[in-house]
Amino acid sequence: MKKFVLFLVMIIFVNICFGGLSGAEIICDFKYSSCSSNEVLFFNVYDFNNGGGDVVINSNVLLNIDANYSYFSIPNKYDRYFCCRTNLGADNLRVKLINSTEDCGFDSGQKLLWFSNTINARTSIVPETHYNKTLCVGVNNENLDLDLKKGGDLSDAGYKCLFRISDTENVGYNGLISECNATFGPTSDRYKTVIWGKLIRNANDLKCSNDCTNKLDGRIYLSCGKVFIECKDVPSNCDGILKGTWVSYNFTHEIKCEFPWNTFRPKVFTGSSLNVEVKKDCDNLIIREKNVIYQNQNVKMKIYICK
Amino acid sequence: MVREKIFQKKSQTFSADLFVVVIVILIGVLFLVINKINTNEVVNTEEIEKEAEKEADLIFKTFEEKNILNENGDLDIISIKNLDYEKLKEDLNIKGDFAIVLEKDGKLVKFSPNEDQTCFGSDKIIVNGKPCKT
Numbered sequence: 001m002k003k004f005v006l007f008l009v010m011i012i013f014v015n016i017c018f019g020g021l022s023g024a025e026i027i028c029d030f031k032y033s034s035c036s037s038n039e040v041l042f043f044n045v046y047d048f049n050n051g052g053g054d055v056v057i058n059s060n061v062l063l064n065i066d067a068n069y070s071y072f073s074i075p076n077k078y079d080r081y082f083c084c085r086t087n088l089g090a091d092n093l094r095v096k097l098i099n100s101t102e103d104c105g106f107d108s109g110q111k112l113l114w115f116s117n118t119i120n121a122r123t124s125i126v127p128e129t130h131y132n133k134t135l136c137v138g139v140n141n142e143n144l145d146l147d148l149k150k151g152g153d154l155s156d157a158g159y160k161c162l163f164r165i166s167d168t169e170n171v172g173y174n175g176l177i178s179e180c181n182a183t184f185g186p187t188s189d190r191y192k193t194v195i196w197g198k199l200i201r202n203a204n205d206l207k208c209s210n211d212c213t214n215k216l217d218g219r220i221y222l223s224c225g226k227v228f229i230e231c232k233d234v235p236s237n238c239d240g241i242l243k244g245t246w247v248s249y250n251f252t253h254e255i256k257c258e259f260p261w262n263t264f265r266p267k268v269f270t271g272s273s274l275n276v277e278v279k280k281d282c283d284n285l286i287i288r289e290k291n292v293i294y295q296n297q298n299v300k301m302k303i304y305i306c307k
Numbered sequence: 308m309v310r311e312k313i314f315q316k317k318s319q320t321f322s323a324d325l326f327v328v329v330i331v332i333l334i335g336v337l338f339l340v341i342n343k344i345n346t347n348e349v350v351n352t353e354e355i356e357k358e359a360e361k362e363a364d365l366i367f368k369t370f371e372e373k374n375i376l377n378e379n380g381d382l383d384i385i386s387i388k389n390l391d392y393e394k395l396k397e398d399l400n401i402k403g404d405f406a407i408v409l410e411k412d413g414k415l416v417k418f419s420p421n422e423d424q425t426c427f428g429s430d431k432i433i434v435n436g437k438p439c440k441t
Contacts, residue, residue: 252420266420274415276408277433284355285432288363292382292409299411301382303366304432305359306404 024144024199026093028084028162030179035083040093042112042135044078045177053166053176053191054078055123057097057115057135082163082177086199092140100127100134109138110148112195113165122175125150125165125193139199145223149196149236156247157237159198164191200240211259213243220257233261265295282306362401369399384409384418387427404429406439 028042035041046054056078084093098104100114114124114131124131139146149159161180178191200223207215208224212231222239225232237247238257249255249264256263278285284307292301370376375386387407396405406428409416415435418424423437430438 268417268420269411270415270417272415272435273413274408274410275435276406279431279433282404282431284352284359286356286359286363288360289410290367290376291380292376293380294382294384294409294416297411299382299409299416301376302408302410303363304406304408304428305362305401306429306431307355307359307402 024086024088024141026084026086026139026146026160026162026197026199028082028160028197030163031081031083032079033081035081038089038092039083039085040095042082042084042095042137043177045080045082046078053178055113055115055175055177057133084162084197086139086141088141088144093146094138094140096136096138097133098136100132102134104136104138109136110146111135112137112148123165123177124175125195143202144199145202147198147200147222147239149198151193152250153194153248154196154198154237156241157198158240159196162195162197165193165195166190198240211243218242230259235261265297268295269297276304278304278306359403362399362403362405365399365401366395366405366407369395382409388418388424390427392428404431406432406434408434 030045044056046052046056086092094109095112096104096109097115100111104111111127111134113135114127115133115135127134137146137148147159148162155161164178164180164182166176166178176191180194182191201214201221202223208221208227208231209215210228210230212220212224212228212234214221214224219240220234220238220243222231222234222236225234235247235249235255235257237249237255238245238261241247241257243258245257246254246265246269247257248267252267253264254267254269255261256265276285286305286307287302288305289300289302292299294301367376370387371378373386375383377383395401406426408426409418415425418427424440425437426432426434426439428439430440432439
């Protein structure tokens with residue numbers, strides 16, 4: 001009996017631990033005041049509400065800015081603080097500025113942004129020759145890694161938009177940062193690349209099955225590729241998704257999150273419930289239907305007849 | 308005097324009986340009329356449904372003949388999109404307006420990934436808030 005109770009307690013403990021982790025997320029915000037004690041400052045941003053978005057790594061960097069660059073050395077110019085935290089209590093995020101030739105080298109931290117030696121306050125999301133500093137971001141939790149992605153729409157895959165950045169190739173407006181719902185600026189698509197973040201289970205912590213799902217929560221994990229070779233091709237959009245779920249793959253297609261990772265279907269299957277109405281001059285609406293195959297799926301073809 | 312009273316009483320009795328008979332007949336007629344109306348409505352609804360069923364079957368049959376719907380049940384949606392709604396309606400002699408919609412597990416299915424078209428047919432029929440495109 002005692003063993004049984006002990007076993008139950010262990011199961012509950014494991015569930016609480018892993019339940020807590022599976023709900024872990026990164027939360028970021030642009031603030032006017034400095035970050036609170038459970039948050040980490042990633043960088044400061046200049047006046048993005050007016051179509052700006054120049055960035056410095058933190059407010060101290062202002063001291064290093066050459067006074068000749070008067071536009072960038074206005075006191076208190078970079079008044080927005082980009083602060084991030086996790087919902088895991090004391091565990092939190094870490095940032096580190098390194099030379100772009102170095103590796104982040106701690107807790108599998110990833111490179112978030114590249115900076116041009118902090119003097120012109122523009123950034124890049126890819127390494128370029130004149131962007132010789134890079135900001136690494138990692139998570140201070142042995143069971144989790146922070147996974148950063150750039151571009152596309154990864155909301156279906158459980159990624160959260162951290163911020164947006166303008167086209168780094170567009171000279172004049174390159175490397176400007178704004179918030180996720182940015183609608184301002186001289187062109188509506190100025191901040192067109194979304195930077196996504198998601199906390200994922202550390203590979204060492206995963207109990208992977210050979211179908212690339214974690215035994216504890218039944219979800220697919222990209223990190224299982226470190227354990228099973230079948231999982232090395234898991235599409236990033238399937239990371240953290242339940243097996244068999246269709247997720248967005250590109251602009252036109254969805255992919256089925258299931259080995260062998262090559263089942264696609266066009267984006268015709270919406271998530272909206274079918275709702276049919278008629279205008280006033282139609283007294284009776286009669287429905288007849290037939291099962292048909294469309295895009296390799298069984299669907300109903302319905303004919304609505306107005307009488 | 309006595310004779311006059313007897314006559315008056317008889318006259319009153321006669322008119323009261325007549326009144327009751329008239330009321331009964333009127334109620335009877337009313338019931339008959341209501342019954343007739345209901346029967347007509349049932350017949351009309353049944354007729355409408357039968358007619359609609361015939362028209363839907365005709366559309367399905369035409370699609371099969373045109374190989375828009377093949378024997379395996381595969382649907383060629385591009386051919387449906389290329390049909391002329393008014394011409395199809397006229398050719399098949401369909402009196403009412405109609406619309407064709409695709410559904411999977413209660414959810415709307417678009418006609419193609421890059422377009423918003425969700426139905427083919429009359430704009431009197433509104434699918435998820437948008438009038439159907441012909």
